[in-house]
Amino acid sequence: MNKVIHAKGLTLSYNGKDKIINDISFTIHNAEFVFITGASGSGKSTLLKSLYGELHPDSGELIVGGVNMSNISANKLNFLRRHIGIVFQDYKLIKEWTIEKNVQLPLIIAGYAKDVCQTQVDKLLNHVRLNHQMGKYPMELSGGEQQRVAMARALAHNPILILADEPTGNLDDYSSRLIWDLLVGAKEQLQSTVVVVTHHIPLSISTDYKHFHIENGTIYEVT
Secondary structure (H helix, E strand, O other): OOEEEEEEEEEEEOOOOOEEEEEEEEEEEOOOEEEEEOOOOOOHHHHHHHHOOOOOOOEEEEEEOOEEOOOOOHHHHHHHHOOEEEEOOOOOOOOOOOHHHHHHHHHHHHOOOHHHHHHHHHHHHHHOOOHHHOOOOHHHOOHHHHHHHHHHHHHOOOOOEEEEEOOOOOOOHHHHHHHHHHHHHHHHHOOOEEEEEOOOOOOOOOOOOEEEEEEOOEEEEEO
């Protein structure tokens, strides 16, 4: 199996002094579904930020998609992000754009033709059960609907890696089930690697998964 993420001796902080993640090592392979758990403030979201280049390592090695995140250039980071889908807990939708245009964003960045963008958006909004909301703006939707738009956006460009930060933390049961089904589908149908930061692993998750737990700045695999 190909390594999608590899960390060795990875240390992370926000000021170079107070270490949040301290000297951790782990590997995530292609098409694995991975949960990262830990108490609030344990460093789960900090680690996730390092995987898409928002936070750079203080020391150690972090390789994502074959790219060294310690000394990554802006151009290479932009290229890498074209192959990553990110689902944020607070959605991060563009309020001034319709939900269709929000879903199109990764495709627009990648330079796809308008007809390709529209076909993909129509398919995905149907997939997340929001085709009846076409033309609406994010603030006209419920929180669960906004997260489903964010999920569609993350899947729009068939990413090799999906990173999700508490993707169902504040959602109703219907939207939560739909999000989990979409994430599992991405792993099984697209062969995407899926990494989910969460407080609780759902009992109903319908796929094999790997589980890492963060505590006191270190990480270990739960078997």
